[in-house]
Amino acid sequence: MSITEETVRHVAWLARLGLSDEEVEIFTGQLGRILGYVAKLDELDTTAVTPTFHVLDMYNVFREDEPRPGLPRDEALANAPDASLGFFRVPRIIKSGAPAGSPTAEEMSRTSSRTGASPTGPKSGARTGPGGDES
């Protein structure tokens, strides 16, 4: 399987990595060589081999449904780059070129009627859950 620059740019975008043209060129070559190396495995006949779903030969590891306290809030927020009013605070995602205030598809896909009281009176945004490509 050969790796194109386009693939590298797409994967970098998915991972939210900003690559320079130079880096794209470097990684296209490097990723191509890594995949080429692994492609050696394709030479094996695996028709009679059960696929490995997990590296450990284990299944059904469970936990009891017993609530236990987690982290105190100040500890939970301690390493956050920014926090406010007991919340993590992050830059608001607004897609370029769109009028501010109108929801993005991404935001709307997260909208639910679950109301969340907030000290600053922001509007509640929560998601309906992802998906939509299966049905």
Next chain:
Amino acid sequence: MSENERYEAVIGLEVHVELGTKTKIFCNCPTTFGGEPNTQVCPVCLGLPGVLPVLNEKVLRYALRAALALNCEVARFSRFDRKNYPYPDLPKNYQISQYDLPLARNGYVEVNGRRIRIKRLHLEEDAGKLLHEGDGAQDKWSLVDYNRAGVPLAEIVSEPDIRTPSEARAYLESLKAILQYIGVSDCKMEEGSLRCDTNVSVRRKGETGFGTRTELKNLNSFKAVEKSLEYEIARQISVLEDGEEVVQETRAWDESREITVPLRGKEEAHDYRYFPDPDLVPVVVDQALLDEIRKEIPELPSAKRQRFIREYGIPEYDAGVLTADKRLADFFDECASRYRDPKVVSNWLMGEYLKYANATGLSFAEIPVTPEGLVELLNLQDEGVISGKIAKTVFEEMLKTGERPSEIVKKRGLVQISDENAIYAVVDEVIASNPNVVRDYLGGKEKAFGFLVGQVMKATGGKANPAKVNAALKKRLGKE
């Protein structure tokens, strides 16, 4: 609407249900709704490095219960995958979900005699909640609460078998009833424990292919699901009738304007790069476990409805209303099994009881009246201790306080007056003070009689035995 009749809609629903376990799907944080922000979090659900998620066994059992109740085939082997996408409400930048090996497939729900197939049921974790500070362009921040991150969800995807908006609503109601019956979710749309997106397209009747579909979001109630589909179907038909094409897109239901609007921004094709989550081992479900789970499933709504019709002889409509909620159904069941006329019980429940619940917004669990109380009330009426009118007054009190009807009757002096002398005394008084009405009645105006009865009832505070009042009046007026 002849142009509408040439088309039919093709609708599929994607429902997310929060499973009512005490703790999250992969950690021991509590799932209680409405806690202070970020007070129900731990290193696992915050996605801190070096932690290991472990599946909550109860989550699996609840999901299996749902799968069996929805007539699904349960996979002997399933596993969890990572669905990758960066968004601030996902602390790990991926959601643990199930992709190509879901827990269950190929189920169905009977909705008004039609079978709506269920494509798949799988487990996943919920995301956190984002709050936006204000709405203006100057507002640069979002606030994140991870209390909900990791709450267990079952995603239930239907096949595109639904044909009308009302059928979509009926499907949702059936689904909700089933999930509540088996006790795996409270399915409160207003609290977000049941959420629904719809896919809809239209085609000319008789065609078997699918038209271009749109996805509808922001559906916050069953009514919104139905209304948004009605609007969207009409919109798609008019687009086609204008010779144009439906654009495949995601649209939001605007509740205040009652229209669907396209969501801004070009939709990128989803590319989640699913891969098996190496932190979680596979789930294997054997026959012994399935047999065990099957025993946990109580009589389901459709079976209960049939039994009510068969055993209690109530109309199908009544049975449908009464079995829509398990608590209501159990209430009826208990009353009907110990009272001579189940239809009378049904009338009280569908009338006074539901009216009260709707007016107050209280859930059935919050209304203190008991089945024993209602049966006692009906017996008091049958025995002539109280009149039908007084029974309603007493029931109103019972709905509020849960007090026994005999206590209320005693306390408020509501015992029916059946003593003939007492009744004749009031009747004579009424006749004496309404000479004109009496004359009208004797002159052939039947209606005047009702007025006189009303006056007697009024004078006795509604406590007079109506049959005896009728008899006494007729006798006195010489019309026996």
